[in-house]
Structures are given as structure tokens and as C-alpha cells.
Amino acid sequence: MQMDVFLTSPWIPAEWIRAHGLQPRGIWSAETFQHGPWPLSAGVCAFAEAAVRFAEARTNSAVIFSTACDQLRRGFDTAILRGQSRAFLFNLPATWQTAAATQMFRSELERLGQFLLAIGGRAPSPEVLRQDLLQSSRTRKRLLESASASSPRGFAEAVARFHWDGAFSPLQPAAPTNHIPLALVGGPFLAPHWKLLDEIEAAGGRVALNATETVECSLSPTFEFEAGANHPFDVLVHGYWDNIIGVFQRPNTRLYSWLKPRLASRHVRGIVLWHFTGCDLWRAEAQTFRETFGLPVLLLEASGEPGAAPREINRLQAFVETLR
Ligand code: SF4
Known part of the structure; x- marks a missing residue:
């Protein structure tokens, strides 16, 4: 049986893991990633802390x-420190506009x-990697083509x-529907949070763009082979590196x-900024979103409960009401 390799970011190439004969898994897609209330140590991001606890419990798997x-x-x-010997720290450069940053990603x-x-x-064969990149590219494209027309929950x-x-x-x-089109933008969106999409609908809104980092944004890597001339590893490097849409990047203009x-194009009238407790990276974008896009922004905090916490639902309903 292939060993599971859990990824904590969609910008760590799953295709590279598969080419090594191992099974990549988005940690955010794991049903057992987080049950119940988030562990809330002071100042620690709840998602990062849940990833540590998950890694601690899964010593027969690897976590990147x-x-x-x-x-x-x-x-x-x-x-x-807690005994996960198969953990790896992938250095994702924050800067992206220099050749040195591309080289660092490759290294x-x-x-x-x-x-x-x-x-x-196992050592990856170029042909296996090429086939996997082509397959992945097709699937990403098909999902992206469905994004605007599918039900928000079905798409997530x-x-x-x-x-x-x-x-x-x-x-x-x-x-x-004649619900108000909204964008959901922010940090990882986990299975327990899918219910939030139903709650938004019940409040009279509809997520026309799910730009949380593990949903539509995460499909952006694309792999182009030009007349069979490219080496699959180069295609992998550029397919990711040229297409990362990360809040962490500096500048994060992409x-x-x-x-x-x-x-x-999706006629969005308001932005719901989805963030985990302790995540300053996403919270910090609220004002710039307002100024750049001229749209109202509601900050909504991820909780350990399915969907949003009751107090957040009240704020969500009020937000949608103001957009009517
Ligand atoms: S980017 Fe934010 S949500 Fe993601 S792990 Fe870091 S602090 Fe947590």
C-alpha cells in the first residue's frame, strides 16, 4: 500500500509526490483533520495547530x-519534537519575481x-511524471470550467x-437563484466548513467565487508541454511557480x-474574508480588499463547529441584508 504524504499547502506539488509512487493528500481534505473545537493556544493559528496534532497522530504517514x-x-x-519523524519543511519563497526565487523553488x-x-x-520516471501532469492539468481545467456554474457546495x-x-x-x-453573489476569500476551507455555504444561501447570499486557498485558487497550476520538447520536471516547476496565488507572497499582487x-465577471457584491483564529496574514488584507475592489468586506472567523459559529451567522445575515 502506498504511504500517504499529507500536504499542508496546495502549492506543494502533489504531482511530484505521485511521481515518487506515494499518495499525496491535501491535509485539509482529511475527514479526521479536525473534530470538535479548534485547539486555541494563545496566538497560534488553529489550522497550523491542528496540522501539528494530525502529524503527531499519523506517524505511519509523512507530513509536508x-x-x-x-x-x-x-x-x-x-x-x-512530538515524534513525527517523517515531517519535511518545504521552503516556499515569499518573493517570486526573481530568477533566484524560481531556482530556490526548483531546489x-x-x-x-x-x-x-x-x-x-521510488525514483520518478520522466514519462510517469509527464502523464501525471497531463492528467492533473485536464482535471484542474475541468473543475475550473465548472466553477461558476456549479453549486457552491458541490464545487467545494x-x-x-x-x-x-x-x-x-x-x-x-x-x-x-436571485441570491446576492458573494466571494469567499481566505485561508483553508475544510469539510466541516462546507455547511457555511448552505448558511450563506439561507441568509440570501450565494458564493459565486470560492477563492479560499484550498478551493478555486488552488487549481491555478497549469502544465503546458510545447511540442514534447519540455522536460516534465521543468514543466512541473513552472506550472506551479508561475501560477501560485498566495497571500503570503511579497508582493502578493498575483x-x-x-x-x-x-x-x-461573477458580479460579486461583497467579500466574505474567511480566516482562522490567529491568522494575521489573511486578516491583514481586509482593508486593502475594500480599497482595491471597492466592495464591502465581512471578516468571518473559522470555528471548530460545522459551518460558522452562531454569532458569526448573525453577522453574515446582517451583511447580506445590507447588500440588498
Ligand atoms: S496562512 Fe494563516 S491560516 Fe494558513 S497556516 Fe498560516 S496562519 Fe494559518
């Missing part, structure tokens, strides 16, 4: 942390490859499935460039 934020970086140190993939071999992976579930086992789940078109046309 990233340096996308200090919280995950510290989470890696803690996971090692990190090579270093990750060494780690995967050390835990029992289908993307979570893709990050779990790479599969494509056919999507049903959503019934037309996030804004990605959002702008989608907010317009």
Missing part, C-alpha cells in the same frame, strides 16, 4: 509543512524528492476530492490580479 507562514514553520518544529523540489526517496518512494466538495486522491467528480449545474476579473 511549508514556510508560507511562521505558524506552519513553527508547526514543523513542533511536529518533529526545494529536488530536496523534497530526496526526502521522498528516503521514506520509501469536488475540489476537496481532487486534493484527496486526484480524481474528478462530475458536477451538477446550480439552479438559478492574488489581486487573479481576483479582480473574477469578482467582476
Whole structure:
């Protein structure tokens, strides 16, 4: 049986894990990722802390942390201290406009490859990687094509499935409604939070754009082969590195460039900024979103309960009401 390799960020290439004969899994798609209230240590991001606890409990699997934020970086140190010997810290450069940053990303993939071999992976064959990239690209494209027409919940579930086992789940078109189109933007969106999409509908809104980092944004890597001339590893490097839409990047203008046309084409009238307790990275964008897009922004905090906490639902209802 293939060993599971859990990824804490969609910007760590799952295709590279599969090419080593191991099974990549988006940690956010795991049903057992977090049950019940979030562990809330003072100042610690609830998602990062849950990732540490998950890693601690899954010593027969590997967990890849990233340096996308200090919280995950510290989470890696803690996971090692708590006995997870198959943890790896993937250095995701925050800067992205220089050749040195691209080279660093490439080197990190090579270093990750060494780690995967050390835990029992096999040396990747270029042809296996090429086939996997083509398959992944097709699935990402099909999901993206369904994004605006599918039910918000069906789409979130289908993307979570893709990050779990790479599969494509056919999507049903959503019934037309006159609900107010909203964008949900922010940190990881987990299975217990899917109910929030129903709660938004019940409040009279509809998530026309799910730009949380594990849903539509996460599908942005794309793999182009030009007349068979490219080496699959180069295609993998550029497919990710040229298309990361991360709040952690400096500058994070690619996030804004990605959002702008989608907010317009989906007629979005308000932004729900979804963030975990302790996540300053996403919270800090609220004012810039307001100023850049000229849209009202509601900050909504992820809780350990399915959907949103009751007090957050009241705020959500009031927000939608003001947009009528
Ligand atoms: S939610 Fe924010 S603080 Fe938490 S791991 Fe993600 S970026 Fe880091």
C-alpha cells in the first residue's frame, strides 16, 4: 500500500509526490483533520495547530509543512519534537519575481524528492511524471470550467476530492437563484466548513467565487508541454511557480490580479474574508480588499463547529441584508 504524504499547502506539488509512487493528500481534505473545537493556544493559528496534532497522530504517514507562514514553520518544529519523524519543511519563497526565487523553488523540489526517496518512494520516471501532469492539468481545467456554474457546495466538495486522491467528480449545474453573489476569500476551507455555504444561501447570499486557498485558487497550476520538447520536471516547476496565488507572497499582487476579473465577471457584491483564529496574514488584507475592489468586506472567523459559529451567522445575515 502506498504511504500517504499529507500536504499542508496546495502549492506543494502533489504531482511530484505521485511521481515518487506515494499518495499525496491535501491535509485539509482529511475527514479526521479536525473534530470538535479548534485547539486555541494563545496566538497560534488553529489550522497550523491542528496540522501539528494530525502529524503527531499519523506517524505511519509523512507530513509536508511549508514556510508560507511562521505558524506552519513553527508547526514543523513542533511536529518533529512530538515524534513525527517523517515531517519535511518545504521552503516556499515569499518573493517570486526573481530568477533566484524560481531556482530556490526548483531546489526545494529536488530536496523534497530526496526526502521522498528516503521514506520509501521510488525514483520518478520522466514519462510517469509527464502523464501525471497531463492528467492533473485536464482535471484542474475541468473543475475550473465548472466553477461558476456549479453549486457552491458541490464545487467545494469536488475540489476537496481532487486534493484527496486526484480524481474528478462530475458536477451538477446550480439552479438559478436571485441570491446576492458573494466571494469567499481566505485561508483553508475544510469539510466541516462546507455547511457555511448552505448558511450563506439561507441568509440570501450565494458564493459565486470560492477563492479560499484550498478551493478555486488552488487549481491555478497549469502544465503546458510545447511540442514534447519540455522536460516534465521543468514543466512541473513552472506550472506551479508561475501560477501560485498566495497571500503570503511579497508582493502578493498575483492574488489581486487573479481576483479582480473574477469578482467582476461573477458580479460579486461583497467579500466574505474567511480566516482562522490567529491568522494575521489573511486578516491583514481586509482593508486593502475594500480599497482595491471597492466592495464591502465581512471578516468571518473559522470555528471548530460545522459551518460558522452562531454569532458569526448573525453577522453574515446582517451583511447580506445590507447588500440588498
Ligand atoms: S491560516 Fe494563516 S496562519 Fe494559518 S497556516 Fe494558513 S496562512 Fe498560516
